[in-house]
Amino acid sequence: MSGATLEAYLASYTANGDDLARDVAAVIQRLAKAALEIRKLVGQGALGAANASRGTSNADGDLRKNLDILSDDLFLSCLQGAPVACYASEELEKPVLLEPSARLAVAMDPLDGSSNIDANISVGTIFSVLPALKGPDVDPTQSFLQPGNRQLAAGFFLYGPQTALVLSLGKGTEIFIFSSRLGCFVEACKSVSIPERTSxxxxxxxxxxxxxxxxxxxxxxxxxxxxxxxxxxxxxxxxxxxxxxxxxxxxxxxxxxxxxxxxxxxxxxxxxxxxxxxxxxxxxxxxxxxxxxxxxxxxxxxxxxxxxxxxxxxxxxxxxxxxxxxxxxxxxxxxxxxxxxxxxxxxx
Ligand SMILES: O=P(O)(O)OC[C@H]1O[C@](O)(COP(=O)(O)O)[C@@H](O)[C@@H]1O
Ligand SMILES: [Mg+2]
Ligand SMILES: [Mg+2]
CATH class of the missing domain: 3.40.190.80 (D-Maltodextrin-Binding Protein; domain 2)
Incomplete structure (x- = not known):
């Protein structure tokens, strides 16, 4: 593996001095840090007790696992102090208001595929970064009701045999793998290209x-x-x-x-x-x-x-x-x- 580290990749993305790009990069860095905590929890499996069912349902009626809630709490707290105006999640009925003057809105599925945790199958975290809508009459929910073509960045972490981050900042999609030797995400596949045909x-x-x-x-x-x-x-x-x-x-x-x-x-x-x-x-x-x-x-x-x-x-x-x-x-x-x-x- 010889690609750029996530940090270097984000530094080159923000090199033109654009404030919005700098905010997006700061958010990705915080999410990556929190994802490494989830990786540890997922890795403990039944030994960690974090995978037990809570017996409660989320806004969509799905049975929640402890790990669903822990992941949601972790991502919400990692975004405190970040340039994020509001946070929305599969686990919360309504968005949470963070820093009203900030430029970004972050929507997340904190733990995707959580019904698979007991079976030791790969799960992940999905995120979407949008521009936060502003104005005296703007409710935080409205920021999340923009079409997906307005996303500034999106990605997911995969907690599998390898911990991966798949990221797009709007030009190409990159895959980073967590290197435990280096202690950071390293680019493993530059400009992913999905074959046009498939069987x-x-x-x-x-x-x-x-x-x-x-x-x-x-x-x-x-x-x-x-x-x-x-x-x-x-x-x-x-x-x-x-x-x-x-x-x-x-x-x-x-x-x-x-x-x-x-x-x-x-x-x-x-x-x-x-x-x-x-x-x-x-x-x-x-x-x-x-x-x-x-x-x-x-x-x-x-x-x-x-x-x-x-x-x-x-x-x-x-x-x-x-x-x-x-x-x-x-x-x-x-x-x-x-x-x-x-x-x-x-x-x-
Ligand atoms: O069990 P089904 O109906 O095949 O659904 C599987 C789908 O549900 C999901 O687990 C839904 O995600 P959550 O675990 O975040 O609710 C997807 O990851 C998966 O594609
Ligand atoms: Mg999901
Ligand atoms: Mg989920």
Missing amino acids: EFAINMSNYRHWEEAIRLYVDDCLAGSDGPRERDFNMRWIASLVAEAFRILCRGGIFLYPADGRKGYHQGRLRLVYEANPIAFLVENAGGAATSCVTRILDLIPENLHQRVPLAFGSRREVARVARYHVDPNMIGERAPLFGKRGLFRA
Whole structure:
């Protein structure tokens, strides 16, 4: 590993003396410090008692783990004194006001994939940095209801076999790995580039019967492999940890889908727009990939509320575009059966 340290990378980002860039860099540095504390807690597993269930639910009704709460507390306290006007989190119903004169708003999923902790599967922390909206009548929540295309920075920490930081400051996406020898994050992959095409998809297949027809047909065609209209075999993955799936896709391509489905509470999918889909979409687009609500670009959606859910498809550009076509192009559905076969009409 011979890349720049996170500190050096952020120093070159702030070299032009821009105050906003300096604020963003300060926030990333604080988050990175707190993430190393979470890494220790996650690493203790059952020995640490931090992974036990609290028996309470968050604003979205998910069962909370101690570690969800601890992570939220830790990130909130690491941002005290930072140039951050307000903090929003999956674990808090409403944003917390920090320094009203500051320029930034930070939204976080403090611990993503926490239902996996007991199984020793990678979990992570997702963050989104937005400009804080100002004005006498501006409520802190409004800063978080800006479309994702206004994000100044976004990223996630992954607590896995390696502790990683995936970061975009708006131009490219970089991967840093924590070096325990050096005691800091070191750039491991400069300007990540997601391959345009893929033969790997990730979806929770157990929901098949609840999906709408467009998603079922897309998946049917992947499963048909070389005998179907795709004329090649597909591989499938499902880790049930968004950060782990995103990391794999950034490294080697693929598509992730968490679509809307017919179950109660899943009519807009499962994932949250403001602090899950938006930051992941920002990272993926800055790495040459695409992210949609299965139809519309995620980064153009205007959130209606802080904890809003959204159907999510992201990854290799041509594959994400193909999912949208199953929704909007009647030829993909109506004429699919007669054209099914070796004619190659639907090749991505
Ligand atoms: O269990 P399911 O329905 O497959 O959902 C898995 C998804 O839920 C999540 O765990 C939701 O995140 P939280 O753990 O932060 O609630 C994602 O990481 C993952 O992609
Ligand atoms: Mg999450
Ligand atoms: Mg979470």
